[in-house]
Amino acid sequence: MAINCDNAFERLLEADPAELAGQGDSEVAVHVRECVGCKAVGTQLLGGQEQLATVLTQMVPRTDVDGALSAARAHRSKIRKRQQFWQWGPIAAAAAISGVMILRALGGNPIVEGEILSPPAAIESLVEAPAGQNVLVFETRDQSAKVIWFY
Amino acid sequence: MSELKRIDESLSALIRGAVAGDEAAFEGLVRRHYEQIYRWALARTGDRDEAEDVTQETLVRLHRHIGSFDGRSAFSTWLYQVTRSAAADLHRRRSRRERLALKVRSEPPAVAIDPREDEETTDERRASDLVKTFLEKLSERQREIFDLVDLQGFSTVEVSAMLKMEPVTVRSHLFRARKAIRRKILESHPELVEGYGH
Numbered sequence: 001m002a003i004n005c006d007n008a009f010e011r012l013l014e015a016d017p018a019e020l021a022g023q024g025d026s027e028v029a030v031h032v033r034e035c036v037g038c039k040a041v042g043t044q045l046l047g048g049q050e051q052l053a054t055v056l057t058q059m060v061p062r063t064d065v066d067g068a069l070s071a072a073r074a075h076r077s078k079i080r081k082r083q084q085f086w087q088w089g090p091i092a093a094a095a096a097i098s099g100v101m102i103l104r105a106l107g108g109n110p111i112v113e114g115e116i117l118s119p120p121a122a123i124e125s126l127v128e129a130p131a132g133q134n135v136l137v138f139e140t141r142d143q144s145a146k147v148i149w150f151y
Numbered sequence: 152m153s154e155l156k157r158i159d160e161s162l163s164a165l166i167r168g169a170v171a172g173d174e175a176a177f178e179g180l181v182r183r184h185y186e187q188i189y190r191w192a193l194a195r196t197g198d199r200d201e202a203e204d205v206t207q208e209t210l211v212r213l214h215r216h217i218g219s220f221d222g223r224s225a226f227s228t229w230l231y232q233v234t235r236s237a238a239a240d241l242h243r244r245r246s247r248r249e250r251l252a253l254k255v256r257s258e259p260p261a262v263a264i265d266p267r268e269d270e271e272t273t274d275e276r277r278a279s280d281l282v283k284t285f286l287e288k289l290s291e292r293q294r295e296i297f298d299l300v301d302l303q304g305f306s307t308v309e310v311s312a313m314l315k316m317e318p319v320t321v322r323s324h325l326f327r328a329r330k331a332i333r334r335k336i337l338e339s340h341p342e343l344v345e346g347y348g349h
Contacts, residue, residue: 047337059193
């Protein structure tokens with residue numbers, strides 16, 4: 001369909017900027033060159049787009065490039081530290097657990113002098129708790145020592 | 152040696168250096184592309200503050216991933232994809248945070264005061280308003296394609312590589328964006344449209 005002023009409007013809305021300026025051999029460009037009304041519309045559209053382009057070009061970041069660079073580096077080093085932690089942390093934890101398990105396997109379950117074993121029910125009744133409190137008596141490995149806990 | 156070729160070679164040297172871990176080359180590369188990244192972010196988000204955050208996030212990612220740039224695509228194409236992915240991730244995170252905040256909040260929110268708003272001059276605010284007026288009606292995709300092709304002069308083939316999209320799809324988004332923006336431009340000049348019977 002040949003282009004005329006009746007169907008030109010929709011075509012102008014989609015046309016390339018060069019066509020709006022009447023440049024080239026496309027139907028729209030040729031029509032814009034020949035028609036005063038469509039040329040005025042094309043010029044207006046181009047002017048509007050140029051204004052938008054200018055405004056966008058003038059909008060620059062508020063943070064200067066040095067500030068942005070140092071912030072990016074600081075952020076990156078934080079991420080790196082976090083990554084290193086997750087890389088080596090589990091390995092270190094696994095090594096520590098393995099070490100404890102090996103020590104236990106080699107040395108059995110070492111008994112520490114004075115270690116509390118269990119509360120002997122028989123003695124408990126011999127100790128009276130102060131009013132409003134309870135009492136627990138713990139036996140230890142050392143036969144001469146007991147632990148009395150008021151709570 | 153032509154100026155253009157010299158620029159290309161100095162850019163290639165910066166890219167090679169940055170990929171190899173040279174901090175000075177990385178810095179040079181950022182200095183050359185900083186405003187371009189911001190511009191892409193601005194077109195993508197349509198908001199100055201968000202564009203600042205996206206730019207910052209892009210620099211962090213650039214620092215982290217520059218070693219993986221293998222030169223199979225143009226550096227600008229690769230950088231654009233890093234910027235887009237930073238913008239998409241920030242947008243996702245922000246939406247999630249906002250959804251959570253809405254759930255948690257029992258009282259109506261107090262009016263948020265953005266300190267950066269005060270720093271904006273009248274001219275800047277007018278510019279922001281103009282950009283918002285024209286770009287807010289477009290989808291993200293339309294906005295970025297319109298900006299890349301019509302305002303920044305990339306070809307539809309270049310943009311299709313940047314966005315990993317078929318050229319025909321790029322053109323279809325471009326036409327829709329042009330229509331919306333141009334109708335907006337003509338709104339203030341009804342005398343020009345009268346003859347068309349709209």
